[in-house]
Amino acid sequence: MAIKSEQFHLDPKFEGTLQQQIQHLVSQGVLSGRFLPGERMPSSRKLAEWLGVSRITVTLAYAELVANDYLTSRGRSGYFVSESAPPPPMLNQSEGDRQDAVAWDEMVSSRYSYRSSLVRPSDWRDYPYPFIYGQPDARLFDHDNWRRCALEALGRKNFESMTADPYEQDDPKLIEYIVRNILPRRGISAQQDEILVTMGAQNALWLCAQVLLNKDRVAAIENPCYPGLRDILDQTGCQIAEVRVDDDGLPPDELPGNCQVVFTTASHQCPTNTTMPIERRRALLNRSVEEGFVIVEDDYEFEMAFQKAPTPALKSLDRAGSVIYVGSFSKSLFPGLRLGYIVAAKPLIQEARSLRALVLRHPPGHIQRTTAYFLSLGYHDAMVNRMGQAYRRRRSVMDKAIRDHGLQIASGGSHGGSSFWMRAPEGVNTSELALKLRKSGVVIDQGRAFFGREDDNHQFYRLAYSSIPSARIPEGIQRIADVIR
Amino acid sequence: MAIKSEQFHLDPKFEGTLQQQIQHLVSQGVLSGRFLPGERMPSSRKLAEWLGVSRITVTLAYAELVANDYLTSRGRSGYFVSESAPPPPMLNQSEGDRQDAVAWDEMVSSRYSYRSSLVRPSDWRDYPYPFIYGQPDARLFDHDNWRRCALEALGRKNFESMTADPYEQDDPKLIEYIVRNILPRRGISAQQDEILVTMGAQNALWLCAQVLLNKDRVAAIENPCYPGLRDILDQTGCQIAEVRVDDDGLPPDELPGNCQVVFTTASHQCPTNTTMPIERRRALLNRSVEEGFVIVEDDYEFEMAFQKAPTPALKSLDRAGSVIYVGSFSKSLFPGLRLGYIVAAKPLIQEARSLRALVLRHPPGHIQRTTAYFLSLGYHDAMVNRMGQAYRRRRSVMDKAIRDHGLQIASGGSHGGSSFWMRAPEGVNTSELALKLRKSGVVIDQGRAFFGREDDNHQFYRLAYSSIPSARIPEGIQRIADVIR
Known part of the structure; x- marks a missing residue:
């Protein structure tokens, strides 16, 4: 049987080149069992026309698929799925009658998932004011x-x-x-x-x-x-x-x-x-x-x-x-x-x-x-040098904004680093503050997680400047000050 | 002060391009404190002459060093170590009076280093007949x-x-x-x-x-x-x-x-x-x-x-x-x-x-x-397919050589895999056998390590074919048979 061009559809969201996408479509067709050994592929001309790509793209993809033994070329007869192509997996078992019979509560001998680590939004990059700690900044990385x-x-x-x-x-x-x-x-x-x-x-x-x-x-x-x-x-x-x-x-x-x-x-x-x-x-x-x-x-x-x-x-x-x-x-x-x-x-x-x-x-x-x-x-030292310069600028912008808005630095930082340790005014619970600030597009680290379990201290918070550009800092600090008030 | 061309020496064993080596020499000179901020570099012409490399190589290296702030260019005056170059580390502390005062035997609460795992030579690639298990074969890897x-x-x-x-x-x-x-x-x-x-x-x-x-x-x-x-x-x-x-x-x-x-x-x-x-x-x-x-x-x-x-x-x-x-x-x-x-x-x-x-x-x-x-x-499945084909060939060469030389396969392997589980004749201690074979250029896995601690079984050994090319197999098996006899 011949495989038809119409069986191929480009996905505009595919990450990679057109050639890679064609390789992907063919290899997954073989691996899924939809394309069988011996079946004839559409000619590169026909497939190129159907997909609206250049013929050389299809030819290159086919050549790569031949090299990897998904396809074989039979001269003027064209390309076929290779007889020794990687085999498709066996049929999937039906899930119908699966039923978990294990008492996992008893079976698990040591529990690790109770831990209450720092809670941070995984989509922090979507927040305009991420005073988040310890994440890389694409702008500074070499x-x-x-x-x-x-x-x-x-x-x-x-x-x-x-x-x-x-x-x-x-x-x-x-x-x-x-x-x-x-x-x-x-x-x-x-x-x-x-x-x-x-x-x-x-x-x-x-x-x-x-x-x-x-x-x-x-x-x-x-x-x-x-x-x-x-x-x-x-x-x-x-x-x-x-x-x-x-x-x-x-x-x-x-x-x-x-x-x-x-x-x-x-x-x-x-x-x-x-x-x-x-x-x-x-x-x-x-x-x-x-x-x-x-x-x-x-x-x-x-x-x-x-x-x-x-x-x-x-x-x-x-x-x-x-x-x-x-x-x-x-x-x-x-x-x-x-x-x-x-x-x-x-x-x-x-x-x-x-x-x-x-x-x-x-x-x-x-x-x-x-x-x-x-x-x-020498790239590491050079980058550390550059990051230090950027952090120094950001820190001084932070420092000024913090003072302008009457926020209070709790301690430290004479050598540098990437954050300020902050004290909130009496009566402010920084765990609640952190959650409220997210609605204003601001991410901060609440301080409670750093203290001992017996030490129910919600007075502190951390503001890092490793992931926020200088230009965004004043507005971000202003929003924190506003919410605290 | 000016840095002289004569301070630079190419290392024939350096892994990398000449340009990289020049970058390495300059950046490490700065980081080690030998080249100080403000010092003038040799001109690209002079350094190229001294090192016997093309001037463009030096120029490209200098450009990269400028980009990373090890050097600055002052137009016609030439290149200088940058005033804001990555700083050298502080001076090393003298080691003179270090004396370990910790009773480590008592301090270590849990010991992990007693374990007797498989002992394999780390230089197994230098042995002509490596029947070693679980290492990659550069010839088969895509x-x-x-x-x-x-x-x-x-x-x-x-x-x-x-x-x-x-x-x-x-x-x-x-x-x-x-x-x-x-x-x-x-x-x-x-x-x-x-x-x-x-x-x-x-x-x-x-x-x-x-x-x-x-x-x-x-x-x-x-x-x-x-x-x-x-x-x-x-x-x-x-x-x-x-x-x-x-x-x-x-x-x-x-x-x-x-x-x-x-x-x-x-x-x-x-x-x-x-x-x-x-x-x-x-x-x-x-x-x-x-x-x-x-x-x-x-x-x-x-x-x-x-x-x-x-x-x-x-x-x-x-x-x-x-x-x-x-x-x-x-x-x-x-x-x-x-x-x-x-x-x-x-x-x-x-x-x-x-x-x-x-x-x-x-x-x-x-x-x-x-x-x-x-x-x-699709590269993974293609490679597995190719590896399977190579392993099938190697396995059949192994199988024949094992039979030709009267060695005994202990069990298994009907689906494939990458090794044979072998039984040595009565009286042969395979732990000693493995050591002796190394002198003949042969690496095998002794079987003792697979058995329980109480089970002092030295009768078995493992022969893998994932890292040995087919052409070497018959001679390798012959040597094993010879040493066993």
Whole structure:
């Protein structure tokens, strides 16, 4: 039987070239069983006429389909569905009599979906005033060079690094660059086997928690802190000691005497943006040696120190090996990359590496290699530089607008970063505020999620400027001020 | 001060173009603090002469460095290191007095590095006879079209899907293709919210185990089985019931009466390659409903059924919703991709999704989108078809060589796959055999790792043909026979 041109219909919403769409239509016709082996295809001339495309487009699509054995060419007789074409799937089972007989409530032994993380609209890009935190800005990202590096990493000489399963190992090029260029920027020196690449900082913190904590242990965290950290610690069953931060970040004197692990964002407290002074850092390190606890330092956003030079990482002062350092490319590249790293003593890295292998093997090789190229050709530092300049401009526009409209900055931010930590007037519930603002096209982060579960604090909110252009900032701030009034 | 041409040296081992190398040298000179803001660069003519490259190469590199603000051009005065160039890192701390004061043996609460997984040489590509399992073959991979799809997924219109943090969500295009084209091939129908994308099958099995098991529960597994599964179950603290497989795979009658979860590779037992007949499948499903356990079906390698049509997945017979299906792209695309998926009832998917978010957020968006394109343009099915043809040829060469040399196939493989499960003669220890063979350039998988910890079975080994070309097979098999004798 012959397949007719009339069986083909172009979809104006198809993403891709016309040639790709024709390939798609033919291959899916074969795979769905509608086009059978041996059936004759319409001639390229007829199909081109019917679809209103140039004949060369159809010819190129057919050539590609021949190369992939969907079609064969029989000279002047034309094109036919190949006898050895990929076979269609078997017939679908009917769904009629499916009935869930499993008591899932009992079957699920551990529940993870109760967590109340930051609630953000997934369509935040459609809001004109997105003061949303931690999302990439297409205007600042060096898309062309990223694409070029990705292409390089997709080249034949990189076939292995892209495709192979290196079991527990990381890309040596990426590790080398981190050791030689990223860590010195934070005052840290490390050996290659003191580093583990992770699926972002989230994965790094999770691995550390799993290796170090259990239900008999105590972890001290900052209050407020990154909400994901509380969920991570919950999973270990450990006891959580919340330590209230002040204008200098975590006060070491307030730590409980019985903790094994302290989590801190010393250089740039999350979410208050304060920086821990050097004396406190020394006091914290001394206490860790005296009492035998280790410190997990989440050094997020250190690249965004555009106001003044960043303080070195806590890890740079660590002489006892008790600091476990967590870095990430989520802010300086983009969060969808899912790349971060742990720098720590070898025994910790070894356990974290084995656990990572158990859970997911390794971060994809192609992504590690692309990042290594982007770093080593200087694009990363150049982009961080540019982002810093843009953030500085936005921050100063924010700062002025905040003051003009009488809003109150709660703390921090002398080095830079990408957000302000804000205090609402007495009586304003920022969780309700955040919902109300959406109706005015404004997205903010309510502050409640950063505080401990017992700490029903609705007074704070976060305003980020990483995804909103300067020109939109004054109007956005005005709307916040209006709704607060 | 002026920077001299003589400070630049090309590295013949640099991977990349000459232009990239010049960019690399200049940007790293700036980032290392050797080139200071305001310093004059050598003219493009002088640097080109010194390096022995064309002047246009230097000019293009300089232009790129200007675009990235490492250099500025001052018209006829030439190029200078930009005043706003990315700053060098601060000085490195001296390492002199570092001394590890942490008692890591006590500090580590959970140990993961004891695991004895398959030991394989990481330089297996240098062995002439690699009967190694599960690694990609550059000769069979459709590199050009993968690259094309990756480029498409790197395009500006895909910026969001590549870079953004979609929190817990997966790429809808990939999910749609799995639902519409992959699952029907296995006789499975599913809704979009019954699917979760994972970092390969390893991650899928791990998520299922974490959600379903704890120290009060019992998991039944096949013996022998995939070694990674035992490690995954160990981490949950559950009791493991090992059930010996026979020539029809897992015998449902031998399951203990008290288990909550049964793990099976019904269609293609790992590592014995046997297929569970339909009566056993029905018996297993009936028992699961009667006794209230759920079944995790690892449907690995189903694409490689080139001998005869694959049996439908166990999940396709599941009317009670008690089968949790695990699929993977590691074999049909490549393991370094780290993409797999779980198909199961919504309550299970919901918990696994939340746990995945806690551990790693989501598999990188760019990788999900590239795979979606590769699938929807028909390249995946075409490649599976080609791989099947190559594997069929290799398998028949293997089969003949194995018989010619009097080696013994232990079981299975009527549908295809990528390996033979082999039995060594009495008295041969295959763990020792594997080590000895490496000296003859041969890599095989010893069988011990597949058996339970109590089951000190060294009689079996696995020979895969996914990474060895047909022409090398007879000599490789001969060497194995020689060493066994």
